[in-house]
Amino acid sequence: MNQKNYDNKAALAKKRKRRRTILHSTVGILIISTVLVVLSVVFCRVAKFTVTGESPYSREEIVNSVKACEGRSMFLIKTEKLEDLVESALPYTDNVKVSKQYPRGLRIEVSTAKRAFAVELSKNYYAVTNGKLKVLEATDKLPEDTVTVKGRPISSYSAGQVLSFTGKPGDDAIRDALIEVAQAIEDTALEDINMINIRDENNIYLVYDNRIIVKIGKAENLANKLSLAKKSLDEENKLSPAQYGELDVTINKKAVFAPDDLKDLPELVEFLEEQEQSEEESENNETGEEQADESSETAETPDNSAETTAANTQINNSL
Numbered sequence: 001m002n003q004k005n006y007d008n009k010a011a012l013a014k015k016r017k018r019r020r021t022i023l024h025s026t027v028g029i030l031i032i033s034t035v036l037v038v039l040s041v042v043f044c045r046v047a048k049f050t051v052t053g054e055s056p057y058s059r060e061e062i063v064n065s066v067k068a069c070e071g072r073s074m075f076l077i078k079t080e081k082l083e084d085l086v087e088s089a090l091p092y093t094d095n096v097k098v099s100k101q102y103p104r105g106l107r108i109e110v111s112t113a114k115r116a117f118a119v120e121l122s123k124n125y126y127a128v129t130n131g132k133l134k135v136l137e138a139t140d141k142l143p144e145d146t147v148t149v150k151g152r153p154i155s156s157y158s159a160g161q162v163l164s165f166t167g168k169p170g171d172d173a174i175r176d177a178l179i180e181v182a183q184a185i186e187d188t189a190l191e192d193i194n195m196i197n198i199r200d201e202n203n204i205y206l207v208y209d210n211r212i213i214v215k216i217g218k219a220e221n222l223a224n225k226l227s228l229a230k231k232s233l234d235e236e237n238k239l240s241p242a243q244y245g246e247l248d249v250t251i252n253k254k255a256v257f258a259p260d261d262l263k264d265l266p267e268l269v270e271f272l273e274e275q276e277q278s279e280e281e282s283e284n285n286e287t288g289e290e291q292a293d294e295s296s297e298t299a300e301t302p303d304n305s306a307e308t309t310a311a312n313t314q315i316n317n318s319l
Contacts, residue, residue: 044074048105055110057090062108065089066098074100086110088160091136116182117196118146119163121154124278131182133163133175142278147185149178150271151199174201177219181206184222190230195271207271208233211243217250228255244268 047070049063065086069077079098086096086108094113101107113136118126121138128136128143135157142148152174155166165174178198185193195207206214212233216225232247232255245259262269 044103046070046072046074046077046104046106048101050101050105050107051110052107053110054112055090056092056112057110061090062086062093062110066106066108069106074102074104077106082106082108087134091134091160094130094134115143115146117149117178118142119149119154119157121157124281127154127157127163129163131186132179135159135161135163140281142275147182147193148195148271148275149198150195151197174198177201177204180219180222181216184226187223188226188230190226190233194275197267205267207268208247210272210275211245211268212236213246213265213268215246215248215250221252224253225249228253231255232257 049066051059051062055062066082069082077100079100082098083096086098087093092113093110095111097109099107099109113130113134115128115136116131117129117133118139119129119133121127124142125138125140126142126148127138128146130136137159138157152165155164157163163175165172178196181196181204184190192209193206194210197205197207202218204216204219206216208214208229214229214233216222216229226249229247229249232249236243236245236247236257240259243259244262244265245257246265248256248258262272
């Protein structure tokens, strides 16, 4: 009986010791964790910025776009928000990636946004965007390295922000469709696209090489449709590289080309006339700006003839 009581007491003592050990270990871990967190919050604060990649902006401009986070705890920094800040403040940046470099640094990787679209805002005025429809700038000169987008009014545009269409319900779908069309054009290596018309989301069409209307209909099966279009256009170009016409790829797995006279292609005629008018107005604007600059330079050039005559008279009188 005494032995049994002794064994029970020993077992209870071991349990108490084990509990104390666990308690002490837990408290120790909590204390160490708290200390580490406090030290991290106090000492791990943003103090250094590293910028990598190619960009039209200077290092100073890129750093200034996220300068507000300097001095903040590294643990409270959300890199996704900083990436958005850089792309919004500096429109011609793209694929921005911000990463933390402990204990006190941020690494900002940037690349240059490529022009993709010139979305018509009004007559001869365009919003230049990248492939994701982020506005890079607004201009009255149609850039040569972009695809003109026509057919839908714009509700708002601001450099660094994604373009918003207005009008009918479902314009978000139109925006998505436009991005998908652009991606399909790139994926299929379909070159010489001059214009995308998105007036009707069920009847989207392209202008190819200022000669051929390419009807793609709805933004569905785009990879297949544009692959068919590219193959058909390559074949037609071999037969007659200067012909006008209409290529229909709206029918599943089928491309139908119908050669036609330019006068019988009203959509193409309208586009070409607008393009020509835009070029003429751009040239007139450039000429006007040059003349204004010349006039300004002439006005700023001082007429020193009277002063020169007086100076010469003074010199002659002193001789």
